[in-house]
Amino acid sequence: MTHDLVSDMIVRLKNASLRRHNVVLVPRTKTNFSILKVLKKEGYIQSAFAYNANKILVNLKYKGWWIQKPMFSVLSRISKPGQRVFSGYKNFSKFCQSLKYAQGIAIVSTSSGIVSHLKAKKLKKGGELFCYIS
Secondary structure, eight states: OOSOHHHHHHHHHHHHHHTTOSEEEEEOOHHHHHHHHHHHHHTSEEEEEEEETTEEEEEEOEEOSSSOEESOSOEEEOSBTTBOOEEOTTOHHHHOGGGGGTOSEEEEEETTEEEEHHHHHHHTOOEEEEEEEO
């Protein structure tokens, strides 16, 4: 059994999108559900809703109608259970070089909840960097 449910969710989303699946089941936690809300708001997935007591059903989104390409090509975990990564709102690009060039988003846990790094900059709040997606 895995103890890092966020990493488990990230791997499941990445593998399902590479195999062009329409739906994927991920573990149901408050953190995972909040991360999926951010991904839906930013346009990387279609929807996410509770499937049963311990699973979330995620509908993936693809580009193109003939040759479907996943909406994200990179989905990686930044902060891990053994090494947490915290950053102020001015230094998000220090941990993700792609953020300097406005490619993709980082998902941040702030005191205002789990938000994208763009919203965290507007709120002027730093926090733990969960993952990066582009």
